[in-house]
Structures are given as structure tokens and as C-alpha cells.
Amino acid sequence: MNRLFVTLLLSLPILAHAVDLENGKKQARSCALCHGHYGQGTPGPASPRLAGTPAGYMIKQIEAYIKGERINPRMVVTSSLHSISEDDIDDIAAYYESVNLDRINPILNNIPLWPGDAARGKELYDECKSCHRKTGMGKSRKGIPALALQYPRYLFRQIKMFQWDKRVHDDDPEDEIFDELSDNDIEALLAHISTLAPNNKK
Ligand code: HEC
Ligand code: HEC
Structure with missing residues (x-):
């Protein structure tokens, strides 16, 4: 290593703390009540899946809930989100990103097929492909979530939240x-998106 390089390294600001997955797992116990033991969630509107969610997207969402930009006072209070340190939030997010449901039990990874006009949904989904990708897997580095890995009932509610x-x-x-999307259009979109879930692919 040449001297200039060493000097540069020493003058760098202290980098973000190294994530601690064990701590993340411990801290995540307070999330399990609503999001499931492994962060697998449930098919209802109020228990989205966290397992496998990219950490960057998750941290941004937690901050949005703390600031009240996304509304969920029960979660903020139950998990004392206001008093969790930033390092702990980073650890929780890294822990959930690392959870591989298929490896634990493929059944946990199942997304229900959503009834609705999937053919029409596929056409409507043309508007979404550039970001959420044709596969519905999103672009984790750009903070674009994978719709195909999330429960349709929760997604329905999120689209209503966007509309409102x-x-x-x-x-x-x-x-x-x-x-311009009617509730029927949203159902159709979700019917198509649910066919993209790994367990529903033929
Ligand atoms: C009291 C129940 C409850 C607890 C406890 C809870 N959550 Fe949630 N969480 C919810 C609900 C309900 C939603 C969906 C809210 C909405 O519609 O925005 C949600 C949504 C989320 C989302 C958004 C998911 C997405 O795809 O955008 C993240 C991230 C999240 N929770 C993380 C956590 C973490 C991390 C913890 C633990 C520190 C936690 N939650 C504890 C109920 C809870
Ligand atoms: C230009 C890029 C772009 C396009 C086009 C786009 N999205 Fe998104 N979408 C995003 C980003 C970025 C987010 C994450 C928002 C955040 O950080 O809160 C998102 C979030 C979402 C979420 C919330 C997911 C969750 O887990 O809470 C839903 C649902 C969604 N988009 C549906 C759609 C649908 C349906 C379409 C097409 C009609 C669409 N999006 C088109 C970029 C896009």
C-alpha cells in the first residue's frame, strides 16, 4: 500500500457501524408479534412480509413511520420505534434482509393467488414494469420494492393510501x-402481480 493511500484511508470519516445480525435478530423480537416469527407476515392487510426485504428500503420506511409520513401509531408505540437507536434499526433491517424463507420452510414463502382479471392486470402492469420490473422483483439497490413477494391484500391497501x-x-x-385506477383495476393488477410470486409460477 503506498503512503498516499494510507493517508487517504486515515482521513476518511468514520464509516457507518458494521451491522450486527445477532443484535438485529434480538431486536426484531418486538416486530414478530405483528410480522411473524421470521418476518414472513400474514395474508391480511396489516402484516406485510419483512423477510428478504432490502435493508435500504426498510430503513427508509421505518423512518417514514417514525416521522408520521406513513401512518401506523400502533407499530411505532408497540415497538418503541422512537427510542430505538439508528444502529439497532440498521441491524434489524440487515437481519430481515438476510432471512431466507425458502430455506426455513418454503410454505412460509407462499403468496396467495389473487382472484381478478389477471390478463387485464398484465396490461395495466405495463406502467409499472420500468421500475418494479417485468418479474415484479423490483430493484433493491434503487429502493424499489419487490411487489411479487408481498401479500396482495397489503398491496391493495398501499395503493389506496397512495390514491388518498x-x-x-x-x-x-x-x-x-x-x-385513474378503479378498485377493479387494482384487483386486476394484483391478480397479475400474484402470478409472479415464485410459488405461483408454473
Ligand atoms: C402492532 C403491530 C406491529 C408491530 C409490533 C410492528 N409492525 Fe411493522 N407494520 C405493521 C402494520 C400494520 C404495517 C402496515 C402499515 C401500513 O399500512 O403502512 C407495518 C408495516 C411495516 C413496514 C412496511 C413494509 C413495506 O413493504 O413497506 C416495515 C418496514 C415494518 N412494518 C417494519 C417493522 C419493524 C422493523 C418492526 C419491529 C421493530 C415492526 N414493524 C413492528 C404492524 C406492526
Ligand atoms: C418510476 C418508478 C416507479 C413506477 C413506474 C412504479 N413504481 Fe411503485 N414504487 C416505486 C418506488 C421507488 C417505491 C418505494 C416507495 C417508498 O420508498 O416508499 C414504490 C412502491 C410501491 C408500492 C408499495 C410497496 C410496499 O411494499 O409497501 C406499491 C404497491 C407500488 N409501488 C405499486 C406500483 C404499481 C401498481 C405501479 C404501476 C401502476 C407502480 N408501482 C409503478 C417506484 C415506481
């Missing part, structure tokens, strides 16, 4: 992508 201006989609408060 209670949650901001894609960091753009002016986003009009959902404005």
Missing part, C-alpha cells in the same frame, strides 16, 4: 400513476 395521498409513491407527491 396518505403515502407518497416513488418520492413524488404529484405522482398521478394511480389516479
